[in-house]
Amino acid sequence: MKLRYFAWLRARIGASEEEVALPAGVGDVGALLDWLAAKGGRYEAALANRKVIRVAVNEEYVGLDHPLREGDEVALFPPVTGG
Amino acid sequence: MIRVQREDFDVGAELAGLAAGNPGIGAVVSFVGLVRDRAGGERLKAMTLEHYPGMTEKKLAEIERDAHRRWPLESSLVIHRYGRLEPGERIVLVATASSHREAAFAACQFLIDWLKTKAPFWKSEETREGERWVEARAEDDEAAGRWAEKT
Numbered sequence: 095m096k097l098r099y100f101a102w103l104r105a106r107i108g109a110s111e112e113e114v115a116l117p118a119g120v121g122d123v124g125a126l127l128d129w130l131a132a133k134g135g136r137y138e139a140a141l142a143n144r145k146v147i148r149v150a151v152n153e154e155y156v157g158l159d160h161p162l163r164e165g166d167e168v169a170l171f172p173p174v175t176g177g
Numbered sequence: 178m179i180r181v182q183r184e185d186f187d188v189g190a191e192l193a194g195l196a197a198g199n200p201g202i203g204a205v206v207s208f209v210g211l212v213r214d215r216a217g218g219e220r221l222k223a224m225t226l227e228h229y230p231g232m233t234e235k236k237l238a239e240i241e242r243d244a245h246r247r248w249p250l251e252s253s254l255v256i257h258r259y260g261r262l263e264p265g266e267r268i269v270l271v272a273t274a275s276s277h278r279e280a281a282f283a284a285c286q287f288l289i290d291w292l293k294t295k296a297p298f299w300k301s302e303e304t305r306e307g308e309r310w311v312e313a314r315a316e317d318d319e320a321a322g323r324w325a326e327k328t
Binding site: 098100101102104105150153169171172173174175176177 | 210226227228229231232235257268269289292293294295296297298299300301310311312313314317
């Protein structure tokens, strides 16, 4: 699946997108965030405060319990500040 | 109609276009958002807007459909820019057209309030101190919350 990062999450992780295979045992968005943070380093630092992270799967806002499938596009970003 | 673009826009031409060819329109209301020259207590040099291409257009179209469902609009337009903008530059235009002003005023405010909390844009501010990402404001959530439908 494709992971995309925006705004300060992109800057802190140091990438705007990456392709990863859906890890075994990762069934939903919350588990994906745990798996990413467990990679340590930049990921752990960027994902330290979950309250300020919003998630979209296939361009729709979702909650932490949203199920994931191989082929999904998962975007992580801070609360939006347009307008 | 939704447009997400780097280029500036001509407000007069856009508003004229919104009402053109529809003599049933009696009211056009617009909101234009500009880059302010202050960020907190500091002088702003520039602001850079990042967005999520694809999702941005999708969310803006949803918000626009919602406005048309709630009010009797004849037409509407949202133009949002991205990229680096300096103080005084236009960021966003929201315009609504209706036969009477009430619907046009309400829908225009609804559109900008919802856009601010739902459309995936992020602002980064450049001052003498460096660059920093703008944090979401609780006031914007409250403004959007006013439009929540009672169930």
